[in-house]
Amino acid sequence: MLFVVERRTIAGRAALTVRGELDLSTTPQLEEAADEAFAGPDAELVIDLTHTTFLGSSGARTLLGLTRRARSAGVRFHVLAPHSNGPVRLTIDLLDLGAFVPLVSSASEIRSTVADRDGGT
Amino acid sequence: MTAGPVDDEALARCADEPIAIPGAVQPHGVLVAVTEPGLDVVVASANAPALLGRSLRTLAEILDVDALARLRDGLTGELAEVNPLRVTVGGAEVDLVLHRADGLLITEWEPVAGAEQAGAVWHRRLPSVLQRLAASASLEQLSATLARDVRAVTGFDRVMVYRFDAGWNGEVIAEARREDLEPFLDLRFPASDIPAQARALYTTNWMRLIPDAGYARVPLEPAVNPSTGRPLDLSGAMLRSVSPVHLEYLANMGVVSSMSVSLIDRGRLWGLISCHHYAGPHRPSVADRTAAEFLGRTASLLLRTVVAESELDGVVEVAERAAELSAAVGRTPRALGAALTEQEVTVLDLLPAAGAAVRLGGQLRLLGTTPPAERVTQLISALLDAGVSATDSASARVPGAADLLDTASGVLAVPVGSGDFLAWFRPETLREVTWGGNPYESKVAQTDAGPRLSPRRSFAAWSEIVRGTSRPWREHEVAAARALAGHLAAATLNRSEEDNRLVGALQRTLLLQELPKVPGVAMAARYVPSAEDVVGGDWYDLVLLPGGKLAVVLGDVAGHGLAAAAVTAQLRHALRAHLLRAAGPAAALSLINEVTGALLPGEMATVVVAELDPRTGEVIVASAGHLPALHAHGGGAEYVAGGRGPALGVLDAPTYAEARLTLSGDDRLVLFSDGLVERGRGGLERGLAALSEAVVAGPVAPEPLLESVLGALAPPNTDDVTVLALTRS
Numbered sequence: 089m090l091f092v093v094e095r096r097t098i099a100g101r102a103a104l105t106v107r108g109e110l111d112l113s114t115t116p117q118l119e120e121a122a123d124e125a126f127a128g129p130d131a132e133l134v135i136d137l138t139h140t141t142f143l144g145s146s147g148a149r150t151l152l153g154l155t156r157r158a159r160s161a162g163v164r165f166h167v168l169a170p171h172s173n174g175p176v177r178l179t180i181d182l183l184d185l186g187a188f189v190p191l192v193s194s195a196s197e198i199r200s201t202v203a204d205r206d207g208g209t
Numbered sequence: 210m211t212a213g214p215v216d217d218e219a220l221a222r223c224a225d226e227p228i229a230i231p232g233a234v235q236p237h238g239v240l241v242a243v244t245e246p247g248l249d250v251v252v253a254s255a256n257a258p259a260l261l262g263r264s265l266r267t268l269a270e271i272l273d274v275d276a277l278a279r280l281r282d283g284l285t286g287e288l289a290e291v292n293p294l295r296v297t298v299g300g301a302e303v304d305l306v307l308h309r310a311d312g313l314l315i316t317e318w319e320p321v322a323g324a325e326q327a328g329a330v331w332h333r334r335l336p337s338v339l340q341r342l343a344a345s346a347s348l349e350q351l352s353a354t355l356a357r358d359v360r361a362v363t364g365f366d367r368v369m370v371y372r373f374d375a376g377w378n379g380e381v382i383a384e385a386r387r388e389d390l391e392p393f394l395d396l397r398f399p400a401s402d403i404p405a406q407a408r409a410l411y412t413t414n415w416m417r418l419i420p421d422a423g424y425a426r427v428p429l430e431p432a433v434n435p436s437t438g439r440p441l442d443l444s445g446a447m448l449r450s451v452s453p454v455h456l457e458y459l460a461n462m463g464v465v466s467s468m469s470v471s472l473i474d475r476g477r478l479w480g481l482i483s484c485h486h487y488a489g490p491h492r493p494s495v496a497d498r499t500a501a502e503f504l505g506r507t508a509s510l511l512l513r514t515v516v517a518e519s520e521l522d523g524v525v526e527v528a529e530r531a532a533e534l535s536a537a538v539g540r541t542p543r544a545l546g547a548a549l550t551e552q553e554v555t556v557l558d559l560l561p562a563a564g565a566a567v568r569l570g571g572q573l574r575l576l577g578t579t580p581p582a583e584r585v586t587q588l589i590s591a592l593l594d595a596g597v598s599a600t601d602s603a604s605a606r607v608p609g610a611a612d613l614l615d616t617a618s619g620v621l622a623v624p625v626g627s628g629d630f631l632a633w634f635r636p637e638t639l640r641e642v643t644w645g646g647n648p649y650e651s652k653v654a655q656t657d658a659g660p661r662l663s664p665r666r667s668f669a670a671w672s673e674i675v676r677g678t679s680r681p682w683r684e685h686e687v688a689a690a691r692a693l694a695g696h697l698a699a700a701t702l703n704r705s706e707e708d709n710r711l712v713g714a715l716q717r718t719l720l721l722q723e724l725p726k727v728p729g730v731a732m733a734a735r736y737v738p739s740a741e742d743v744v745g746g747d748w749y750d751l752v753l754l755p756g757g758k759l760a761v762v763l764g765d766v767a768g769h770g771l772a773a774a775a776v777t778a779q780l781r782h783a784l785r786a787h788l789l790r791a792a793g794p795a796a797a798l799s800l801i802n803e804v805t806g807a808l809l810p811g812e813m814a815t816v817v818v819a820e821l822d823p824r825t826g827e828v829i830v831a832s833a834g835h836l837p838a839l840h841a842h843g844g845g846a847e848y849v850a851g852g853r854g855p856a857l858g859v860l861d862a863p864t865y866a867e868a869r870l871t872l873s874g875d876d877r878l879v880l881f882s883d884g885l886v887e888r889g890r891g892g893l894e895r896g897l898a899a900l901s902e903a904v905v906a907g908p909v910a911p912e913p914l915l916e917s918v919l920g921a922l923a924p925p926n927t928d929d930v931t932v933l934a935l936t937r938s
Contacts, residue, residue, distance in 0.1 A: 111888075112928070142892050145883040148834075149767045149813055152859050175892045182893070183815070183834050187855040187863065 093121045096136070098168065099198040103134035110140050110147035118147075122154050125163075132164040134198060143179040155189045166198050167191050228406055228452050229444035229790060230755055233426040235419065237492055238319035238448045240429070242441055243268055245284065245314050252313070252434055252441050254448075256427045260318060261298060268316065271298060283307065284314070293495040295321070304495040310442045311434055311792065317448050324494040327362045332500065342507055348515050352383035355482060355508050359501045360385040363468065363493040365484035369393055370472075372480040375684075376400055377408065379480070390487070402458070409786070410444055411471045412478045416502045418468045419451060421490035422459040426450045437792035439756060444790070466491035468498070470505035474512045530559045531689045535696045545697060549631075550574045559693065560686040562633035564616060569629050569697070579634050580613045588613065589622045589632050598622055598691075599682040601635070611677070619679025621687060623694035631694050635679035725751055727759050729823035731938040733911035735919060737930040739884070746773035746814070747882045747931040748781050752788045759823060760788045760797075763880040763933055764816030764835070776812050780805065780857070784816070794818035794831035795865035798854065802833065802865075805858040814857045817880055826872040826937055831865050833857045836886070836897075839879040839904060840870055846901045875909045877936045879918075884928035896922070904934075911936060 091108035158165035248268040283291030293304035345351035352370040360368040370383040377400035466486035564579035619635030746766030791797035815835040834856025852868030886896030903921035911934040
């Protein structure tokens with residue numbers, strides 16, 4: 089099945105849209121793309137799982153790892169996983185990923201997250 | 210001789226003995242666990258009323274105003290600084306010693322009357338004693354000073370400084386004793402004299418005292434700490450009652466009273482100061498014991514430099530040679546055999562040895578004095594197949610090598626992949642070893658509960674001339690050999706094949722050969738490796754907890770291969786230890802998360818723990834980022850929704866929750882790894898539904914249930930699959 093990581097802009101931020109199945113064989117591609125993004129000038133990165141058809145445990149671990157690296161790189165990080173994407177949300181909920189990974193369910197939430205933060209600081 | 214498996218079983222039994230939570234104290238003092246700040250009594254030893262009065266509800270009622278004020282004041286700071294607090298209770302002077310455990314303040318009350326006092330003279334001399342310790346130029350000097358001064362302050366008949374070797378055998382390296390006693394200096398004691406569990410406790414608790422080995426244990430009341438549901442953790446208590454096996458051991462040695470102080474080097478138990486009294490019971494005062502502990506702690510800090518200086522010789526040279534050889538390998542990657550044997554510096558120069566062998570690409574080259582070429586490959590493969598890399602007694606490991614003592618008593622061998630290797634040889638050197646008692650005699654006693662370790666009865670010195678052994682290989686020599694082999698493998702060969710072999714071996718040790726039998730519980734487990742024979746990080750474990758509960762663990766470490774398998778091994782053993790001591794699965798997960806962060810930075814693992822009380826069927830489930838357990842009951846099946854927290858190694862101090870359920874009747878609980886449900890058609894959602902259906906439709910008994918579940922789900926063999934089922938029987 090086709091797997092692609094596309095560089096896009098979502099809610100005005102640099103984003104990586106993951107299409108296809110994110111599993112043991114495809115996570116390296118996402119990690120590579122994220123590495124480039126972390127090394128680049130953007131202070132913010134969105135991982136977009138709207139079009140991800142499968143999120144396995146290795147994909148979940150990759151998201152945890154990227155969150156951690158984003159923190160140490162000082163990059164604001166969001167994982168976009170709409171509720172309409174049932175299979176992906178199921179993995180996220182079962183593994184309690186939300187405890188650590190900054191999850192949003194729509195692009196508009198990213199804006200408000202930032203607004204909240206700006207307002208609060 | 211006894212058979213190996215029996216010994217293993219007896220050792221395992223001993224390792225299961227809950228020495229940190231014996232539920233009792235020794236009678237020379239009173240233990241009272243209280244709340245803070247209320248000081249209300251939660252647990253007390255049965256002898257408390259005799260010392261502290263009948264209706265003991267709170268410490269505020271038994272201490273006078275001044276003592277209470279000093280106690281409350283002490284609680285705001287470092288407890289070690291107020292210990293001991295001298296108070297008067299019912300007209301008697303008592304030393305009060307404080308520490309915290311299980312969320313309670315543990316107070317231990319030891320009457321001053323009856324304790325031996327070294328007197329102020331010794332304590333005034335402390336500065337000069339410390340100076341003498343610090344000025345020691347050698348280990349002999351340091352340990353001799355230590356033995357002499359610990360004996361001076363504590364008054365024991367015999368004080369020994371005991372050093373552990375790599376196999377945890379102990380050797381007496383210094384001794385101060387009553388003159389009429391026979392010397393124990395240079396005696397060795399086998400590792401089984403101090404079981405691993407005791408050694409682990411000694412690493413956190415610096416001092417143990419048994420004033421009278423013939424004591425009658427005093428139970429704690431209530432037996433179970435109501436705030437944790439477990440016996441009180443006494444690992445930090447000076448009054449902790451010790452294992453009956455240990456008391457039997459002391460009695461066999463004629464010891465009436467004993468004390469020991471740990472010697473710890475960089476977090477690892479290095480040795481002990483061991484004190485014996487034969488004339489009768491003996492109890493040094495709290496102040497004198499504290500002074501002895503202080504000397505032990507000071508010596509521990511000095512050990513590193515003193516030992517490092519004496520062991521440093523040779524390390525630098527070996528490191529230099531290793532660097533030169535690695536450079537030679539880098540220069541001529543296509544002629545490695547020649548690079549290692551024909552240049553100015555050869556493999557034989559790497560470390561002190563009489564001969565060396567290099568086998569690369571199937572071609573063997575020999576240097577110096579070695580066994581004949583036709584025997585070398587056979588000998589080395591036999592050793593490596595047996596998992597032996599360095600031995601000072603090859604003939605003990607390989608039966609057919611007895612005629613090679615002159616050339617190959619000692620063999621250091623490291624694999625380079627595809628049957629290739631590097632090896633070094635040392636000839637036999639005769640030496641005499643004196644043991645405290647014959648270490649080879651059987652020590653397994655048959656009891657109604659199965660074989661049990663029985664402490665040795667004979668301690669008379671027993672000498673042997675050790676034949677067929679060479680000078681031992683030192684740690685840095687083995688490390689240098691391994692590093693060179695690793696360098697070679699990376700330079701030329703495909704390492705993956707070699708790694709897989711190691712991983713397979715490691716993984717086998719992670720999975721239980723056979724599930725332990727637990728009364729009232731029926732269990733089964735299956736592990737199916739993935740098709741590529743790349744071993745994953747799945748593991749499962751069963752831990753019998755003190756109090757009769759059973760903890761069932763199923764976990765998964767990120768990644769595959771050697772690194773994941775090694776991490777898995779460490780996590781499994783650490784989690785075991787924490788489950789035995791923590792107040793429930795969520796607390797154990799918090800502790801293991803801390804370990805993951807500290808010892809395995811960057812690693813991530815998920816795990817689910819279910820703690821079952823076989824008598825009531827009550828189950829507590831806690832999960833660290835793992836897929837939920839499945840609870841099947843009369844009306845269907847549900848995934849356990851609560852009790853979740855983040856995967857291990859993700860957050861610094863996460864909170865783990867616990868979910869509770871009850872297994873009644875034919876209820877089954879199924880734990881599984883993602884490989885079982887994740888990759889079928891329809892993904893995780895369909896997989897979870899299919900598992901639930903298969904369990905509801907399947908037989909009750911765990912063995913056939915797992916057969917039918919694996920048959921129904923037929924997980925693709927791209928990932929390893931682990932599944933475990935249990936039910937009450």
